[in-house]
Amino acid sequence: MNQAQLKNIITNLSKTRIKNRENFNTLVKRYAGSYQEPSPLNSELLQAYRQLVKSKKIKPSKGLEKHLQKRSVRSMSGVAVITCLTKPMGCPHTCVFCPTEDRMPKSYLSNEPAVMRALMNQWDPYRQVKTRLKALSRHGHATDKIELIVIGGTWSAHPKRYQAWYVKRLLDALNGKTSTTLLQAQKLNEKASHRCVGLTLETRPDWIDEAEIKQLRKLGCTRVEIGIQNPRDDILKLSRRGHGVKEIVQATKLLKEAGFKICYHTMPQLPGSTPAIDLQMYKDLYGKEKFQPDLVKIYPTAVVKTAELYDWMKRGDYTPYSDAKLKTVLKKAKLLTPEYVRIVRLIRDIPAESIEGGNKITNLRQLISYELKKESKACQCIRCREVGHQSENKKSLGQPIKLRVKKYRASGGTEYFISFASQDNAILYAYVRLRINDESKDHHLQELRNAALIREIHTYGPHVKLGESGMIQHTGLGKKLMAEAEYIAGQENRKRIKAKKSSIAKVAVIAAAGVREYYRKLGYRLDGTYMSKRLLATGK
Structure with a gap:
């Protein structure tokens, strides 16, 4: 034509x-x-x-x-996501479930879609970003607000020099200009046409300490994904994970106290587990203060030929659940998920032909959602409630938007999930995560001493370009949420002063380079690697 x-x-x-x-x-x-x-x-x-x-x-x-627009789901949450892989590198760990394909990053397969794109671009971060930017634009997606996600195994195990080069090249691709240093690339990205609004890196709990926290912030990381698999020492030991629950708890606390968003990778049906144990895992993750993730990826154990677990299965030492049992576990896990947690994935993107044992149903999430709907039940996680996924919910869409505040304890601090939602809370429009550490006067990061933390702010709905107005995005919801968070921080400060405890002097935001301009308009300034604003005596 x-x-x-x-x-x-x-x-x-x-x-x-x-x-x-x-x-x-x-x-x-x-x-x-x-x-x-x-x-x-x-x-x-x-x-x-x-x-x-x-x-x-x-x-x-x-x-x-x-x-x-093609694949509208790619920007339905308000930003466009670009996933990149690091180069293959030997892993010092020997988890029995992990694929070990030659010349591939540890735990990844050469026929996974994201891996195939990285391989096509020879693992080059610049080329990976440029390729995805072109594809997104060609399919009708705005690319001015980009969330970068870096996968490929344990990020922290890569040399520091490689890490800095890698992130700089990611930003160079967004900026359309090659910078001399990472710091220069971050500065350029503040006003670039493709702005980085979030940077996610994946690592292991046993690599997280104060020095690693500083390194992650130097790189501009705002979210960390850690593979916890199952928070039971006996199951972790049987899988030769190399760490225990103690390291998970410590990593979670350190990351939250520095403002990071945390995504747990969890694995139902590991060796030594049962459906009852798996269900208890999610009860513990959402019910115990020492865990409380912000996001969860659920990766039911899949057996591939290059994993040691394949030999266990062939010998009869490991048997995956039936599809019916696994589906029951996942349905119950979804119903346990609180409103402030997002279930990012329900299965891993491994092609069915590579799976020797375990789930091969590629649309498992849709099937489970359909079954829950038939039972008149609904998952309350963020993804299931965000407005972009609720186009058929005419009843809730017609309701006035209500400000809600959910308060809960987590890892030695108080979390406030402040949101705008429909009156029945079935549809989520926007939210902010505010954290107040129990003790922050001696924080190892000087810029976070006596600070309340904004760990995340997000407005949902179709991606609207910077400078334009939409039905939900760029309508002032974010500013109102920030004002409410500042007010709550001020109220908490007054309580502390009255109780003769250490005060809250400012609000600090963990912000990617591409959103610094937004916070500057709200009165924030660059403070170390964070954006901060002094609290007035009134708390406003």
């Missing part, structure tokens, strides 16, 4: 009221059929749309852009 025909289809679509995706596809097929051509790709139509808008032959249409 030639460009003139594509532009004619877009012109016709721009004049038509499109009811839904099905109606859109029907119209495209009809218009293409008039040229005796099959339906064109959405990326081809999107290119024609952009050319017509640029030449001012049609007006921009958010509705049409939504239908032209």
Whole structure:
């Protein structure tokens, strides 16, 4: 199909009221059929749309852009995510469940989608980011707010020089300019066209100490994913994990006290576990103060040929759960999840042909959600409630937005999950995480002494470009949440002064380079690697 025909289809679509995706596809097929051509790709139509808008032959249409967008879920949460892998490196650990494929990062397989993209780009961070930016733009996604996620095994085991180079090259790709130092790249990214709004790194609990905390902040990391697998010493020992529960608890406390968001990787059906033990695991993670993750990835144990666990299974020393048993565990785990936790993944993205034992159902999350809906039950996790996933919930969408504050204890501090949600709390629009450490006057990071911490702020809904207004994003919800967090910090400070305890002098935000400008507009300034603001006597 030639460009003139594509532009004619877009012109016709721009004049038509499109009811839904099905109606859109029907119209495209009809218009293409008039040229005796099959339906064109959405990326081809999107290119024609952009050319017509640029030449001012049609007006921009958010509705049409939504239908032209491919895989809308990629930016449904308000940002675009880019996942990159580090180069293969030998791992000093010998976990029995871990794949050990040659020339691959430890625990990853060469036929996993993210690995295939990294391999195509020869593990180069700059090329990986550039490739994904092009793909996202081609498929209709805004790329001005980017969340970077770096995977590939234990990040902390890489040399410090490699770490700094890697993150700098990630930012160079976003900035469109090569910097001399990481610090320069971070500074440039504050006003870049593709801004890093979050940097996630994955490591192990036994690598986290005060020195590692400082290194993570120097790199600009805002979220840490740690593989805890199962918080029981006997199961960790049987899997030869190399650490125990003590290290999980200590790492969690150190990370939270420094403002990081924490994602736990958990593994149901490990050797030595049972459905009852797995269910107790999630009760403990959400019920005990020493754990309390912000996000969870649930990776049911999958047996692959390159893992030692495969030999155990062949000998009869390990047997995975049946699909029915696993599904029951996951359904119950979802129902246990509190409103301030996000279940990021329910299965790992391992192709079914590589799995010798364990779950092979690729749409397990959708099946479980469907079954819960049939039982008139619903998961309360953040992902299930965010507004982008609630388009069919007309009842809750029609309700006024309500400010809610959930207070809970976690790792030697008090957490406040402050959110805007529908009156019935079924739909989540925005939230902020405020933490007040029990003791912070002697914090090992000087900039966090006597500080309340903003660990995260997020407004959901379709990704809206910087400088533009949307239905949910850029409507002031974030500013209102920040004001409420500052007020609560001030109230807590007055209580402490009255009780003759150490005061709270400021609010510090763990902020990626790309969001520093946002906080500056709210009165914050760069303070070490954080953005901070002095608290007034009134607490406002």
